[in-house]
Amino acid sequence: MQHEVMFAGFGGQGILSIGKILAHAAMESGYEVAWVPSYGPEMRGGTAYCLVVISDRPIGSPIIKNPKHLIAMNLPSLKKFAPVVKPNGVVLINSSLAPERSGRDDVDEIRVPVSDIAKDLGSIRAANIVALGSFVARSKILDFESIREAVKEEFRNKEKLIPLEMEALDRGKAEALK
Amino acid sequence: MGKKILMKGNEAIGEAAIRAGCLNYFAYPITPQSEVAEYLVKRMPEVGGVFVQGESEVAVGYMIFGASGAGARVFTTSSSPGVSLMSEAISYIAGAQCPAVFVNIIRGGPGLGGILPSQGDYFQATKGGGHGDYHMLVMAPASVQEAVEMVMLAFPLAEKYRNPVMILGDGLIGQMMEPVEFPDDLRTEPTNKDSWATSGMKSRGSTERNLVKSLYLDPTQLNDHNLNLKAKYDQMKAEEVRYEPYNTDGDYKILIVSFGTMSRVCRTAIDFLKEEGIEVGMIRPQTVFPFPDAPIRDAAVKESCKAVISIEMNMGQMVEDVERCLKGQRPVHWYGKCGGDVPTPEEIMEVIKERL
Amino acid sequence: MAKTFKKPEALSDAHTHYCPGCTHGVIHRLVAEAIDELGLRDMTVGIAPVGCAVLAYNYFTCDFQEAAHGRAPAMATGIKRVRPDLIVFTYQGDGDLASIGMGEIIHAANRGEKFTAIFVNNAVYGMTGGQMAPTTMPGQRTTTSPAGRDILDTGMPIRMAELLSTLKTPSYIARQAVLRPKYITKAKKAIKKAFQYQMENRCFTFVEVVSTCPTNWGMSPLESLEWAEKTLLPYYPLGEFKTPEQEEQDAA
Numbered sequence: 001m002q003h004e005v006m007f008a009g010f011g012g013q014g015i016l017s018i019g020k021i022l023a024h025a026a027m028e029s030g031y032e033v034a035w036v037p038s039y040g041p042e043m044r045g046g047t048a049y050c051l052v053v054i055s056d057r058p059i060g061s062p063i064i065k066n067p068k069h070l071i072a073m074n075l076p077s078l079k080k081f082a083p084v085v086k087p088n089g090v091v092l093i094n095s096s097l098a099p100e101r102s103g104r105d106d107v108d109e110i111r112v113p114v115s116d117i118a119k120d121l122g123s124i125r126a127a128n129i130v131a132l133g134s135f136v137a138r139s140k141i142l143d144f145e146s147i148r149e150a151v152k153e154e155f156r157n158k159e160k161l162i163p164l165e166m167e168a169l170d171r172g173k174a175e176a177l178k
Numbered sequence: 179m180g181k182k183i184l185m186k187g188n189e190a191i192g193e194a195a196i197r198a199g200c201l202n203y204f205a206y207p208i209t210p211q212s213e214v215a216e217y218l219v220k221r222m223p224e225v226g227g228v229f230v231q232g233e234s235e236v237a238v239g240y241m242i243f244g245a246s247g248a249g250a251r252v253f254t255t256s257s258s259p260g261v262s263l264m265s266e267a268i269s270y271i272a273g274a275q276c277p278a279v280f281v282n283i284i285r286g287g288p289g290l291g292g293i294l295p296s297q298g299d300y301f302q303a304t305k306g307g308g309h310g311d312y313h314m315l316v317m318a319p320a321s322v323q324e325a326v327e328m329v330m331l332a333f334p335l336a337e338k339y340r341n342p343v344m345i346l347g348d349g350l351i352g353q354m355m356e357p358v359e360f361p362d363d364l365r366t367e368p369t370n371k372d373s374w375a376t377s378g379m380k381s382r383g384s385t386e387r388n389l390v391k392s393l394y395l396d397p398t399q400l401n402d403h404n405l406n407l408k409a410k411y412d413q414m415k416a417e418e419v420r421y422e423p424y425n426t427d428g429d430y431k432i433l434i435v436s437f438g439t440m441s442r443v444c445r446t447a448i449d450f451l452k453e454e455g456i457e458v459g460m461i462r463p464q465t466v467f468p469f470p471d472a473p474i475r476d477a478a479v480k481e482s483c484k485a486v487i488s489i490e491m492n493m494g495q496m497v498e499d500v501e502r503c504l505k506g507q508r509p510v511h512w513y514g515k516c517g518g519d520v521p522t523p524e525e526i527m528e529v530i531k532e533r534l
Numbered sequence: 535m536a537k538t539f540k541k542p543e544a545l546s547d548a549h550t551h552y553c554p555g556c557t558h559g560v561i562h563r564l565v566a567e568a569i570d571e572l573g574l575r576d577m578t579v580g581i582a583p584v585g586c587a588v589l590a591y592n593y594f595t596c597d598f599q600e601a602a603h604g605r606a607p608a609m610a611t612g613i614k615r616v617r618p619d620l621i622v623f624t625y626q627g628d629g630d631l632a633s634i635g636m637g638e639i640i641h642a643a644n645r646g647e648k649f650t651a652i653f654v655n656n657a658v659y660g661m662t663g664g665q666m667a668p669t670t671m672p673g674q675r676t677t678t679s680p681a682g683r684d685i686l687d688t689g690m691p692i693r694m695a696e697l698l699s700t701l702k703t704p705s706y707i708a709r710q711a712v713l714r715p716k717y718i719t720k721a722k723k724a725i726k727k728a729f730q731y732q733m734e735n736r737c738f739t740f741v742e743v744v745s746t747c748p749t750n751w752g753m754s755p756l757e758s759l760e761w762a763e764k765t766l767l768p769y770y771p772l773g774e775f776k777t778p779e780q781e782e783q784d785a786a
Contacts, residue, residue: 202615230611230615232608232611233637233638236605236608237608237611238608240605240612241615243601243609243612244611244612245615246612247609247613248579248599248612248613248617249617274599376613378577378578378597379575379577379597381619387596387598390598390599391591391598391599391600392600393600
């Protein structure tokens with residue numbers, strides 16, 4: 001079993017952070033993981049993306065041209081990465097910012113207005129966690145409880161945000177299972 | 179071993195040095211390894227260590243030299259253009275026989291090149307980037323965990339040989355996060371340096387002063403000095419070769435030689451080919467100086483093996499060492515790419531199939 | 535018979551390789567006397583430059599490291615940071631400190647590294663055979679300015695003591711000379727003060743010493759002393775440019 005998950009969006013949308021949370025949860029669930037960021041000038045205000053590889057055996061190449069799943073937090077990243085996703089993966093689209101479809105009929109496309117949901121919850125910054133909740137619930141890549149624990153760990157030093165983030169996860173999950 | 183934690187390669191390298199007992203870090207920022215300094219500027223004060231951001235890699239090289247000459251365990255991290263600037267100091271450090279650890283998180287070159295992963299500094303690291311007859315002991319990790327273990331090993335090795343040791347990673351090893359465990363059993367106490375280090379006569383209880391230098395104006399003395407250095411490099415060749423074979427038990431037709439990040443991609447390609455019924459073996463040098471000559475030769479001359487391919491993220495550097503140790507006994511090919519576009523397993527499979 | 539004049543303990547019995555009339559020997563002695571008088575020999579590390587004083591380590595009896603050209607301040611930084619209990623000094627010439635090592639000296643001074651730099655300014659590259667230095671005087675003939683230094687082409691000589699004293703962090707910046715006994719006494723005092731400030735854990739200390747090079751100037755030792763007094767001293771004024779006491783007074 002090997003899953004590759006591409007997280008992509010604008011810098012500042014918490015892309016690297018949700019990748020890290022997923023990798024952390026997978027590690028705690030006993031899997032081998034690798035988290036590979038984009039780095040350098042691309043970090044400066046443009047698009048940000050990272051790739052998380054989760055496997056039940058040592059990870060060979062962490063360089064993946066065709067990831068299995070995609071979380072596209074904006075339109076440019078949907079256009080850039082939707083064509084390269086492998087068949088049968090989950091393509092999660094932030095429909096608040098990407099009012100288009102993936103153009104693929106061989107993937108499990110799911111459109112969630114994660115930015116609007118986050119605003120509704122009181123913090124646009126939680127949009128990434130809404131997306132993570134939706135993705136994990138839909139792909140069943142990991143046990144949902146392990147993600148809850150990893151999110152709590154990530155916000156260990158900002159404890160007062162944890163109830164909001166838990167709500168964001170659950171709203172994302174509910175949307176995905178609608 | 180402690181608990182598994184998820185860590186970025188650059189941060190894990192910084193932590194590994196501290197766990198190995200190195201509390202002195204001098205550095206200059208450069209992508210893709212600046213996270214080491216950003217990590218250590220917080221961590222060093224917690225352990226009573228030294229953190230200095232130098233004004234250039236040139237100066238940092240000599241801060242390392244001075245600190246090592248005074249007997250301290252010391253290290254720095256940089257990336258290709260920065261390592262070029264440090265190479266002057268590395269030559270002096272090797273000449274003065276001081277232990278020090280240099281980490282090169284390679285980016286693409288030449289010149290300013292790029293910031294993505296590369297293995298273009300193989301020649302610089304293994305053949306000497308600076309002037310004169312010297313070698314570093316060079317280890318090339320293929321994972322964050324291995325980077326940690328090699329950094330921890332680097333300090334006792336540098337002290338054993340009183341010679342600079344380099345960890346040769348690439349942008350991916352530095353930027354990637356993987357689970358790591360810090361092994362306790364690699365923590366070592368610095369060796370006694372009273373016989374040579376400029377630690378102050380009073381503090382070592384001696385009436386003899388120590389001198390740290392690389393100048394030998396007398397030709398006989400300089401030749402003798404170089405013979406002494408050569409003896410150390412020969413000893414490294416005899417005692418420090420490290421490598422990992424992969425899928426070398428079966429009857430493979432092709433043998434790959436690959437190191438670092440590139441070897442991980444090759445490993446995946448080998449697994450995919452196995453599913454297609456094609457056997458390919460690999461030797462992964464963990465030390466690139468000393469180079470695993472004999473293991474590669476032995477694996478290549480196996481009867482089933484028809485050819486050897488050196489696969490590198492550069493324009494063909496290690497392939498010269500592979501050719502050297504095979505002495506024409508098997509055809510040696512090269513495949514590689516520069517610029518940070520790391521070849522995929524699918525590309526490697528194609529390269530191998532062309533040679534079958 | 536009681537000895538009334540002897541070599542400082544911090545100097546070895548080796549004969550120096552310096553040319554007749556060279557003032558390096560005097561400056562070595564002043565540094566060694568300061569080290570002796572302050573009882574520092576067994577806790578001092580010196581750093582030799584590249585230049586005429588490259589072999590300085592043969593003449594001092596304390597621990598020594600030999601630097602690459604210009605890099606002594608970086609090495610001193612390394613030593614002092616990992617061993618703040620040691621006394622560390624660099625001994626550098628004008629090509630070493632004011633040309634190739636300009637970056638290292640300015641940044642070490644500005645970080646307030648707690649070592650002492652002894653800067654020997656004789657307005658010429660000695661070791662390599664008399665080429666133009668950053669401190670060579672306008673019109674001064676050297677092998678790379680055979681018609682005399684052309685300031686339109688090479689700029690004016692660099693005054694290191696003045697330059698470094700524009701920095702806020704250094705604690706002591708002085709320039710003295712070793713051209714006559716009256717100067718030598720003051721130079722000794724400045725060097726000793728610099729070491730004392732270092733012992734008090736104060737920031738960067740620097741003593742520039744105006745010196746001679748009869749061989750490369752093409753003069754007799756006596757002529758060179760006279761030339762230095764007449765030509766160098768007006769451009770390189772002697773004195774203290776920065777002292778901790780002055781700073782404290784200014785602050786008050």
